Every structure is written in structure tokens, then in C-alpha cells.
Amino acid sequence: MFRITKFNSIKHFNKIPLYKSFCNAAPAVEIIQNNNIDNIKTSVLSHAMKPKEVVESLDKFIVGQNDAKRAVAIALRNRWRRQQLDDNLKNEVIPKNILMIGPTGCGKTEIARRIAKLSQAPFVKVEATKYTEVGFHGKDVDQIIRDLVEISINMTRKRIKEELKSKVASIVEERLLEALVGVNADETQKQSFRDMLRDGSLDDRIIDVEVHVSGNKAGGRGDNNVIIDGNTNPGIAVGEIFKMVRGGGNGKRTEKKKLSIAEARPVITESESDKLLEEYDVIKEAIHVAEESGIVFIDEIDKLVNSGEYRGADASSEGVQRDLLPIIEGSTISTKHGNVNTDYMLFICSGAFHSSKPSDLLAELQGRLPIRVNLKGLTEADLLRILTEPESSLIKQQIELLKTEAVDLVFTDEALSELARVAAEVNRTVENIGARRLYSVIERIVEIISFDAPEKAGEKFIIDEEYVKSRTSELLIGGDMRKYIL
Helix, strand or coil: CEEEECCCCHHHHHHCCCCCCCCCCCCCCCCCCCCCCCCCCCCCCCCCCCHHHHHHHHHCCCCCCHHHHHHHHHHHHHHHHHHCCCHHHHCCCCCCCEEEECCCCCCHHHHHHHHHHHCCCCEEEEEHHHECCCCCCCECCHHHHHHHHHHHHHHHHHHHHHHCHHHHHHHHHHHHHHHHHCCCCCHHHHHHHHHHHHCCCCCCCEEEEEEEECCCCCCCCCCCEEEECCCCCHHHHHHHHHHHHHHHCCCCEEEEEEEEHHHHHHHHHHHHHHHHHCCCCHHHHHHHHHHHHCEEEEECHHHHCCCCCCCCCCCCHHHHHHHHHHHHHCCEEEECCEEEECCCCEEEEEECCCCCCHHHCCHHHHHCCCEEEECCCCCHHHHHHHHHCCCCCHHHHHHHHHHCCCCEEEECHHHHHHHHHHHHHHHHHCCCCCCHHHHHHHHHHHHHHHHHHHHCCCCEEEECHHHHHHHHHHHHHHHHHHCCCC
């Protein structure tokens, strides 16, 4: 049985070698056509932020942890610096991977979230505990790189579409005008309708639009492959291929629908964007971006440390460590889009290391994470700053949420100090979960007000120190009683 892949367009067909291999046919013949297609040269690293700018941006959302912020900022800037080197030296410069060590709730994960937005590069955050060593049921660590490639493809598509936005808008406008006045209308009539189209006067006008439908809906096979068994005439297969090349086998059919211009515009925009995207080798571009500027954040890496000395036949956390070694060191991972090299990807790992220490990791893995940053546990003063300083602080979030119900919520300075004190005390006496403790304390304080808010529209609530004490007393009592429990 032979399988002939159906190509989406003539452009794709021209990029792929076509081999004539039916039965005992002649040696393979490669069909190559030159396409003068402008490749996208815009690099995601071309607008890399300076280290100070990265730290300033992180300061808007994360309190303290200056060492971690500086380490991450330098690592991001080094990606840009490497791109400025000549090719011979650039290939010798590899990223300095980072290991962040700190207690739960001190800001490790939040730094990762913010990096994803600042880096303008493919970024994937994963939990180390999701993976098993090769040979056992579950995900292997190669999936991390496959996920990164998919993210890079989506980012590349989005970036190209954004660059083509003005060109697509012009094409869409011409197609709408053609549907309104026809192809033979004079320029004066076109300009009159163009003005009405731009100011929205024609948004309710109904026009006929060709929209793509899936293969199954159109009565087709619903896939992009043609299966030919041994009894099939090879000539028919070759004819099918060239039928596809002429445009009849792109896997999509169109049908006319009546839509308003407001509804038709996004449909046509998507269709025209896809057509223009076919001129670019998105996959190749995305893989290159992932290889050169991809960032992988592996959280909870301390959970990969075995608690005992037992080594059995079962899947082990140490096995996952061994599987991570070649990826972090640099290797080639096979994906459905092609091979991906990890030599120049930046890896940032983090863990609390409550019941273990970084030296319990495999020595080889420690060597692949040369930069270590210790994040400090949060004090009462830090918790107070977290409540007030970040742009989207927890207090601001609560105030804005209740404003949607026309309820005015006010926290006094004394109430905020008491709230931070309670959170720090519960962390000390119950379980230290860092800044996450603030969520539970705040929810306890505003619970009654939030529940009654729909019936209290127009009212103002002032939360003072006494109110905070009255609502959080049970938390402190529960913490005091825990020391008497065996």
C-alpha cells in the first residue's frame, strides 16, 4: 500500500520533494521550483529588554527577591548578546541555566509567569512531577520540547498575522467592495461605498460570502491523505496528485453563505490571513525561534529527589533526572514538525527543597544548572508590601471586584498591618505557604461583605483593625491548638 500525502497548496507542493516510486518505476525524480518568497526576518530578540528594565518590570508585580530578578534579567539579556556575535563564537556560547531555591509561596512561580510575558520568546512552564522515565506509562520529558515547539508555532503565526494586518485589511476591504458593487464598478462608485464601509454604515448589509467547510461536511473524506492499494493504477494516482497541484485538493471546500458585512469581515480576514501565511515557512521559522530563544521553566524539581536509598524496577524520580540530563545539556528531539535542537534553549528550574537539598540531585544535573539563586522566605513586612505595592495587589483586586456591585470597600492602614500580621502568624504556627496565605486571610475577611454585596449596592464598607481581628480570630485559635495535637 502506498500513501500519498495531499498538499494544501501549490506553494507547499513546491517545497516538498516528490518521488516517483510506483511499482518498478524509474529512479526518483525531484521536482523543484524556485519561489521568490520574502522570509520574515523579524527576530523575537530584536527588542530585548535591558536588565534594569526587566527588574523594574518585575518590581511592579513581585516584592523583594532581587537576586532572582537580577539573575533572570541577565539570562534574558545574554540571549540578545549572543545574537550579536559572529557565527563562529556564537555557536560556542551556551545559556547559563538557573536553579531557583526557596520556600513555597516566595515568588518563584510568579517570576516564571512574568518572564513569559516579558521575554517575547517561546516559553513553557511545566511541573517536574508530571513526567516519568522512559519505558514507563506516562509522559516522557521529550514532551516538554514538543510543547515548546507548538507554542512557538502559535506565536510565529500570530506574529506574522500581526505584521500582515494592514495588508490583509486592504484585501478584505477590496473583497467586500467587490461583493457590494461588483468588479466592473467605476472608481467614483467604489470610493463612495468605501467611505460608507469604513464608517460602519453598511455593517448590516447582507452579502454573499464564500466560506470554507470541513471535508466531512462537504461530503469529502475529511482527511488529507489518499490511500492507494497494490491493485490501483499508478497513473490514476499521479493524475490525482496533479489535480491537487492545480488547486482542487487542498482539503477544504467552499460554499456561499449570506452574511452581514459585520459578520463577513472576520471570516474573510481569517481566510485571507491563511492564504498569505502559505507563502511563509511557518514551521521552519518557529523551530528556529524555539531553538535560539526558547525558555523552559521546570517547577517542583525538588520532588524528583528520591527520599530513600531503595532502587527497584519501578519508575523512579531519579530516572526522570537522568532523562532531563541530555535535554538540558543539549540534544536533538524528534517532533512531528521535525528535529529540534536544545543546545541553546534556556532552562530555569525551581524547587522548595523542604525535605531535601540541591546537592541531593544527580551531580550531572547540578552541573547543568550552574547559576543558583536563593529566594528568601517572606516576613511580615514583605506580606504588607505584597498587599499594597504591586500594580494588581490583592487588596486592589478585592476593591475592584466589589465595585462591579456598586459597593465601595475601604481598608484602613491599621487593618492592612493586622492582616499581614495574621498571615505571618498563621504561616509560623500552622504551615508556611508564603504569600498564598494572604488569599485565605483576605477571603475570610471579605466573605460576609462579598456574599451580601448584590443587596448592598451603593453602600460603603470600611474594614478596620478590629474587624480584621474579629474575622481572623478562629484562624489564630486553630493555629494555637495545633501544638497540643499528638
